[in-house]
Amino acid sequence: MLIIISFELNKEMISIQTDPETPLLWVIRDQLGLTGTKYSCGMGICGSCTVHIDGKATKSCITKVGSVQGKSVLTIEGLGKDGLHPLQKAWIEDEVPQCGYCQPGQIMTAAVLLKKNPHPSDADIDRAMNGVLCRCGTYQRIRKAIHTAAGEVKHD
Numbered sequence: 333m334l335i336i337i338s339f340e341l342n343k344e345m346i347s348i349q350t351d352p353e354t355p356l357l358w359v360i361r362d363q364l365g366l367t368g369t370k371y372s373c374g375m376g377i378c379g380s381c382t383v384h385i386d387g388k389a390t391k392s393c394i395t396k397v398g399s400v401q402g403k404s405v406l407t408i409e410g411l412g413k414d415g416l417h418p419l420q421k422a423w424i425e426d427e428v429p430q431c432g433y434c435q436p437g438q439i440m441t442a443a444v445l446l447k448k449n450p451h452p453s454d455a456d457i458d459r460a461m462n463g464v465l466c467r468c469g470t471y472q473r474i475r476k477a478i479h480t481a482a483g484e485v486k487h488d
């Protein structure tokens with residue numbers, strides 16, 4: 333059954349006709365053409381598909397698009413308001429990516445962490461980032477980049 337679902341995507345209101353049971357990830361990637369959010373496990377385990385829903389880091393592969401009706405969704409494409417977000421800059425500066433596949437999920441998860449905790453400790457970072465797997469093992473560089481970005485993130 334197809335219905336119209338309306339929500340804010342990257343600060344713009346959209347309406348899309350789709351099956352409300354479709355995973356949000358597939359709507360974002362296949363129907364809306366935003367391919368920064370990655371598919372990996374499809375079970376909400378790896379975190380590569382992380383987006384923000386009403387400011388909360390959420391795994392889009394297990395989130396039904398019908399559940400975002402009237403909500404705000406932010407993808408990696410919408411993270412930087414005017415260019416690159418401080419986390420994206422830190423990721424480049426600190427040479428975080430190896431293969432880069434998990435990085436959108438890492439950055440989106442880190443953005444929620446820094447919004448809640450502007451100056452996290454290593455333990456805070458490890459706890460918050462625990463739900464996003466990096467097969468290349470760049471965890472030390474991820475932690476360093478989060479510390480680098482911490483002083484640059486503006487808090488609304």
